[in-house]
Amino acid sequence: MDALATGSEKRNETPGHAAIRLVDVTKVYPLGKTEVRAVKGVSLSFDTGEFTSIAGPSGCGKSTILNLIGCMDTPTSGEVYLGGEPVSGLSDKELTSTRLEKLGFIFQSFNLIPVLTVFQNVEFPLLLQGRLGAAERKARVEELLTEVGLQDQMRHKSNELSGGQRQRVAIARALVTSPRIVLADEPTANLDSATGERIIDLMQKINVTHGTTFLFSTHDPQVMHHATRVVRLKDGLVVEA
Amino acid sequence: MRSSHGVPASRPVAAFNFAALFTLVTVAFRNLLKAKRRTLLLGFAIAVVAMLFLVLRSVSASVSARMIEAATTLSSGHVNVGGFYKVRKRGADALVNERAKLAALLKEKVPEAVGIIDRGRGWGRIVSPASSLNAGVSGIVWENEGRFFNSVQFERGSAENLKKPNTALLFAAQAKKLEVDIGDTVTLVIEGNGGQSNTVDLEVGAIASDIGFMSNYSLFVPRQTVLDLYRFNDNTTGVFQVYLKHASESQGVMERLRGTLAASGYTLMEHDPQPFFIKFDKVMGEDWLGQQLDLSVWSDEIAFVLWITTALDAVSFLVVGVLAFIIIGGITNAMWMSVRERTKEIGTMRAIGAQKGFIVRMFLAEAFLLGLFAAAVGAALATLLLLSLNALHIPIRNDGVRLFLMTNTFKVGVDAGQILATLALFSVITCVATIYPALKASRMKPVEALMHGK
Numbered sequence: 001m002d003a004l005a006t007g008s009e010k011r012n013e014t015p016g017h018a019a020i021r022l023v024d025v026t027k028v029y030p031l032g033k034t035e036v037r038a039v040k041g042v043s044l045s046f047d048t049g050e051f052t053s054i055a056g057p058s059g060c061g062k063s064t065i066l067n068l069i070g071c072m073d074t075p076t077s078g079e080v081y082l083g084g085e086p087v088s089g090l091s092d093k094e095l096t097s098t099r100l101e102k103l104g105f106i107f108q109s110f111n112l113i114p115v116l117t118v119f120q121n122v123e124f125p126l127l128l129q130g131r132l133g134a135a136e137r138k139a140r141v142e143e144l145l146t147e148v149g150l151q152d153q154m155r156h157k158s159n160e161l162s163g164g165q166r167q168r169v170a171i172a173r174a175l176v177t178s179p180r181i182v183l184a185d186e187p188t189a190n191l192d193s194a195t196g197e198r199i200i201d202l203m204q205k206i207n208v209t210h211g212t213t214f215l216f217s218t219h220d221p222q223v224m225h226h227a228t229r230v231v232r233l234k235d236g237l238v239v240e241a
Numbered sequence: 242m243r244s245s246h247g248v249p250a251s252r253p254v255a256a257f258n259f260a261a262l263f264t265l266v267t268v269a270f271r272n273l274l275k276a277k278r279r280t281l282l283l284g285f286a287i288a289v290v291a292m293l294f295l296v297l298r299s300v301s302a303s304v305s306a307r308m309i310e311a312a313t314t315l316s317s318g319h320v321n322v323g324g325f326y327k328v329r330k331r332g333a334d335a336l337v338n339e340r341a342k343l344a345a346l347l348k349e350k351v352p353e354a355v356g357i358i359d360r361g362r363g364w365g366r367i368v369s370p371a372s373s374l375n376a377g378v379s380g381i382v383w384e385n386e387g388r389f390f391n392s393v394q395f396e397r398g399s400a401e402n403l404k405k406p407n408t409a410l411l412f413a414a415q416a417k418k419l420e421v422d423i424g425d426t427v428t429l430v431i432e433g434n435g436g437q438s439n440t441v442d443l444e445v446g447a448i449a450s451d452i453g454f455m456s457n458y459s460l461f462v463p464r465q466t467v468l469d470l471y472r473f474n475d476n477t478t479g480v481f482q483v484y485l486k487h488a489s490e491s492q493g494v495m496e497r498l499r500g501t502l503a504a505s506g507y508t509l510m511e512h513d514p515q516p517f518f519i520k521f522d523k524v525m526g527e528d529w530l531g532q533q534l535d536l537s538v539w540s541d542e543i544a545f546v547l548w549i550t551t552a553l554d555a556v557s558f559l560v561v562g563v564l565a566f567i568i569i570g571g572i573t574n575a576m577w578m579s580v581r582e583r584t585k586e587i588g589t590m591r592a593i594g595a596q597k598g599f600i601v602r603m604f605l606a607e608a609f610l611l612g613l614f615a616a617a618v619g620a621a622l623a624t625l626l627l628l629s630l631n632a633l634h635i636p637i638r639n640d641g642v643r644l645f646l647m648t649n650t651f652k653v654g655v656d657a658g659q660i661l662a663t664l665a666l667f668s669v670i671t672c673v674a675t676i677y678p679a680l681k682a683s684r685m686k687p688v689e690a691l692m693h694g695k
Contacts, residue, residue, distance in 0.1 A: 072592055072688040093596060100594025107691070111589040115271035120264065128594045130258040137260070173593065 018081070019181055019213045020046040020069055025078035027064050027236075038064040040236040041078070046215060048180070051207040053227035054217045060233040062217035063185050069215065070103055070183045071095040083180065100128055104174030106184035106203075106216070110166040112158035112173075118145065119154040122172045129177060144172040148202060164195035171202060175212065184216035188223050200226045265599070269607035276579060283568075283575050284615040287667055290564040291619025292626070295655075295663045297557030299627060303653045305550045308543055309488055311453040314392040316377060316516075317542035318482025319491040320498065322347060323362065323517050324534040325510070325524045326477075332436075333524040334471065335362040335517055338532050340478045347481055350501045351494060354483050358385045361467030362479025364518055365431035367411075367460060371420035376460040377518060378429065380467030380479065388484065389461075393449040398423040402446030403463065409443035410461035414649075416448045423448065429460070431470050439470045451649050455543070480517070491538040499536055508533045514541040565670055572611075572674035576604060580682040587682050588690025597683035604679035605672050612671030616664045623663075624655045 027039040039061045046052055054062045067073040068080050071087055072095075080087050082102055090098065099105075112121045122141045126132055132140065145151050148168040158166055167187060174182050184203065188196030200216075200223050207214045216227075224230055232240035273280045313319060322343065326336035337343060340359065347357055361380025366373055381389070383404050390400045396413055402423070403410055409427060411419070421427055423445055430440045443462060451457070468475065485494060495512075503509055510533045513520060517535065524533075540547060580587070587600055635651040 067688045070592070072686075072691070096591065096594055096596050099592060105592050107589070109585075111585065111592075111691070113268065113586060113589065115268055115275060116264075120267070124264065124590075125593050127258070127261040127264050128596075128599065130261055134260060177594075 018045045019048040019050070019083060020044075020215070021081040021084075022065070022068070023079045023081070025065075025068060025075045025080060027061075027068060027073070028076045038236055039068070039075075042233075042236070042238055043078075044231060044238060044241060046213060048213055049207070049211050050229055051204055051214045051227055052216075052229040052231060053224045054215060054231045054233065055219060055224050056233035056239075057219055061236040062219075062233055064236075065233070066183050066185050066215065066217055069181075070105060071098050100125060100177065102180055104177065104179040104182040104212075106167070106170050106174050106182060106187045108186040108189045110158070110163070110170050110190070112166055112169055114158055116157075117154065118150060118156050118158065118161070118169050121158065121169055122176050125173060125177045140176060141172070144176055145169075147206075148172045162195075163191050164199060167191060167195075167199050168202065171199070171206070175206060175210065178210075179212065181213045181215065184214065186217055186219075188218065188220060193222060196220070196223060261599075265603050266606050266610070268603055269610055272579070272583070272607055273611055276582075279575050279578070280611065283572060284611060284618065286568050286571060287612060287615035287671065288619035288622065290561060290568055291616040291663050291667045292623040293564065293619075294557065294561045294666070295620050295623035295659060296627065296653075297553065297560065298659050298663070299623070299653050299655050301550055301553040301557060302656055302659060303648075304553060306654065307453050307648060308546065308550065309539060310392070311455045312539045312543045313484065313488075314389060314452055315455055315459045316379065317537075317539045318356075318358070318480075319485040319488055319539050320351075320483040320495045321480050321517075321537045321539075321542065322483065322498065322502070322534060323480035323537065324532060325520070326532050327524070327527075327530050330528060330530070331525060333521060334473075335479050335521075336471075336473060336532075337478050337480065337534065338476070340476050343481065346502075346505060347483060347498075350498065351483055353485060353490070353494070355486055356388055356484040357481060358382070358388075358484075359478040359481045361464050361471075361473070362517065363431050363467050363471060364521075365429050365460075365470075367409075367415070367419065368428045368430060369419035369421050369425070372418050374415060374418055374457070376415070376458050378431070378460050378462060378467060380464035381461055382464050393452070396448050396450055398445070398447035400447060403461070405444070405446065406463060407441060407443050407466055408446035408463065410447045410449060411445055412449050412451050412456040412459065414451050414457050415460075416445070421445050429462070429466075429470070433471060439472075441466060441470055453648055455546070488539065491540075495536050495538050502534060502536070510535045512536065515544050516542045519545070569670060569674040572608065572671050573677055576608065576675045576678040577681070579607075580604070580678045583682075584685065584690050584693035587685055588687050588693065591685070591687035592691060600683040601676075601679045604675050604682055608671040608675035608679075609668050612668040613664060615671075616667035619667070620660045620663050624660070627653045627655050 022042055022044045025039055025042045026037065029036045029038055042065065054065060056062055064073070068075055074088065082098065087095065087098065113124065116124065119141055122144060123137055126137045126140065142151065145154055148171055150165060150168055150172070153161060153165060158169065161169065188199055191199060203214055203216070204226055206212060218224055230240065231238060322337070323335060324337040325333045326338060327333050344357070344359065351357070363378035365378050366375050402408055411421070416422065419427060425445050426442050427445060428440055428442050430438055433439050467479070483494070485491060499509055517537070520535065590600065631652050637649055637651060
């Protein structure tokens with residue numbers, strides 16, 4: 001473990017604040033007969049309400065770390081804690097429930113469900129939860145779509161929207177279940193710089209108003225400077241936290 | 242609700258979450274519309290097989306219904322209490338003694354019967370100047386045969402004519418072969434118990450429309466004519482025909498009657514599921530003398546033609562089975578293609594919290610809708626085809642086909658139950674064919690599914 005990682009580990013010594021904690025996490029992928037060590041013993045901690053950028057060149061392990069935090073992948077060794085709870089040993093059903101209840105996701109390619117309208121895409125996680133009635137769902141979705149400036153596009157299909165609008169829908173979908181943490185994997189990579197700026201501004205605004213912890217990966221310096229904290233990775237190691 | 246790891250467990254989606262179910266169906270329906278070409282091709286294949294299935298099942302059901310109708314109109318009740326009387330070892334008459342006593346007993350013991358009639362039974366040859374043919378002879382009491390006269394359609398002559406002694410009701414095909422018309426005379430020749438031939442001249446009083454091919458072998462004469470021909474006394478008859486509300490009750494009523502009649506002192510023959518005339522040889526070879534009753538149900542009396550429905554059912558299940566096997570392969574393949582195309586969408590759904598079961602249900606819903614709509618189209622086409630053919634009143638001239646279809650003109654009924662069964666069957670088939678790709682889709686790791694195509 002490098003010195004910087006050890007430095008970040010010190011954050012974890014303050015109990016009760018870490019929304020996310022990675023302890024000596026390693027991820028190894030098989031590649032034919034060889035192995036690729038995507039993440040090499042990373043220890044990191046993120047406090048509630050942080051607006052953090054995970055930066056670094058392609059292949060440095062940004063997406064892998066987001067996937068591990070997002071309960072979509074499991075570490076080869078080490079442990080990931082969400083809200084103080086370890087996620088290793090959770091069944092697929094429990095991991096899926098964790099994603100639904102605690103996490104929001106924003107993807108590089110927006111990943112909207114193409115056959116659903118804007119409203120239905122945002123409503124989808126609420127339907128999976130099955131807790132709210134139709135009127136409550138409608139109010140919640142409309143509130144969020146208004147917040148991201150898409151109140152007039154609710155009945156549109158995703159293919160009728162621009163890239164920036166699609167990413168706004170994805171942001172609303174990520175926030176609709178009021179998750180504690182939103183993970184965004186290169187959220188501006190498929191957008192022009194001006195639109196990308198607006199998306200990051202919107203995420204930052206939501207971070208401030210909702211107190212949601214945001215972790216987003218990027219290799220764009222312009223996007224990076226919006227972050228209150230930048231974690232830099234290189235070759236699967238933390239070089240700046 | 243929290244799991245052992247403090248993870249909040251989401252409520253099950255499909256059980257009572259109708260909004261999620263609606264979204265699931267919406268996604269499925271729109272995905273079917275999105276993949277128009279594939280949906281149309283698969284739907285067409287399913288519709289064709291469903292149409293074929295419904296046509297074959299309808300033909301089989303119609304033949305079966307006509308068999309029951311023909312049997313219960315011409316030669317059988319739903320349950321029959323007939324019998325044989327032997328006065329010597331090498332002879333037998335189709336005869337039931339103590340007619341009045343047995344009639345009263347049946348009336349008392351089968352209260353659910355909607356009608357009980359008795360007919361004299363015989364077998365003989367009808368001879369005209371032009372030709373001759375064999376037929377089973379039924380001796381009827383005109384006043385008791387309301388059901389029969391309601392069922393037959395008179396082409397020439399009338400039921401009234403049959404009130405006269407020594408008259409005959411022929412069917413159209415018989416009259417044509419014998420080249421006789423109303424008022425003409427035919428001779429009925431029977432072989433009596435003693436081996437002698439008895440004859441009687443009969444005036445053709447009525448000619449009725451054929452009832453399948455079975456009417457070719459049926460002759461109706463007054464009861465007294467049969468008594469006279471066979472020299473039977475008035476307190477005898479050939480068979481009691483018991484009619485029930487539902488043909489399906491026949492077997493149960495017969496079983497019950499067997500017990501009742503045995504308890505009343507009657508000697509019963511072992512149940513032999515064959516028409517009475519086939520039993521003659523067997524009975525004549527037996528050693529007993531006197532009266533034995535023979536109970537049968539309608540299907541026993543037409544057992545010699547039941548192979549037709551059995552064959553039709555076998556053919557339809559074989560054909561549809563083979564075609565279903567082929568389309569199951571096609572559906573599985575197409576659904577797998579759909580899964581591959583939508584891998585990223587599946588990954589997204591799983592990433593944002595859809596459980597594996599949701600993914601399975603989504604693809605099954607898609608398959609169910611495809612099967613249901615395609616089968617509905619197939620059923621509609623089959624119905625349209627059959628109704629159109631029925632409306633044309635196409636005559637069937639080939640004797641083999643007439644025998645097979647039990648009708649002289651093409652007429653196949655379409656039953657709502659058969660349509661519903663077709664819809665259910667093909668919806669289930671498409672769902673079964675989709676289970677494997679749906680399970681494969683649900684088992685994709687979200688992270689790998691999201692990377693698909695990158």
